[in-house]
Amino acid sequence: MHQVNEKKIGDVILDMQSISLSFGGVKALTNISFNVKEHEIRSIIGPNGAGKSSMLNVINGVYTPQEGSIVFDNKNFDKMSPRRAAEMGIARTFQNLALFKGMSVLDNIMSGRNLRMKSGLLSQAFRIFGAEKEEIQHREYVENIIDFLEIQAYRKTPVGRLPYGLQKRVDLGRALAMEPRLLLLDEPMAGMNIEEKQDMSRFILDVNDEFGTTIVLIEHDMGVVMDISDRVVVLDYGKKIGDGTPAEVRTNEDVIRAYLGVEH
């Protein structure tokens, strides 16, 4: 069971202020504000088309909102770019997995480490200027992630040969290799069976606990969301209709009407 009370929630690390985003005539997000505090697990839920993926893409700079601003780590961004987001320590996993299927588990997770590597390819090739030492340190970090995610047995296996649930775990490992301050998880349980969902829930809680990583996730499985989240934002038709602890959101009339009462 998730012990929310024992957690040390910190100051606001991400503040989304009056975000509006449209695609042509389609208003994907309308004037949405919410914040995320350090060390929180913060979920964004809502029916299909509510704007969850759009919001995640605004946070990591893939979409630029027409209105509003993003404050991350006390710095204000009218425009966030994917590169800047990555440099600031925002990492994400993808609903449709962004892995190299023919490459091993080890190499895939190592690929998440690239941004952290100081020595360029040339010096790595010639093993000069401490590149070899740096490479060893990065490998150690990646091996720790592999142990942590309990995928040692598959280190050398091409990712494409693994069952889907394990591929999702490797994708999480790739994001963790960036040592993110903020980890965005795009439907981490999608397509999983109950056992795989339980495993993934445990890993998300452990990442949050042991690495201290702040997590924002979007997810359809309400049971999982209510179980692991500290606070939840509820979107409907691009508008925010609820924001609070799982207990608060569960009893919010608008939320019940829009989301909980219907099958998704």
Ligand SMILES: Nc1ncnc2c1ncn2[C@@H]1O[C@H](COP(=O)(O)OP(=O)(O)OP(=O)(O)O)[C@@H](O)[C@H]1O
């Ligand atoms: N790139 C795009 N171009 C045009 N319209 C888009 C684009 N991305 C999203 N939309 C529209 O914006 C609205 C919000 O979509 P979004 O994918 O953010 O919702 P969602 O809550 O993530 O939905 P789902 O749960 O189905 O993934 C929808 O009406 C969608 O059709």
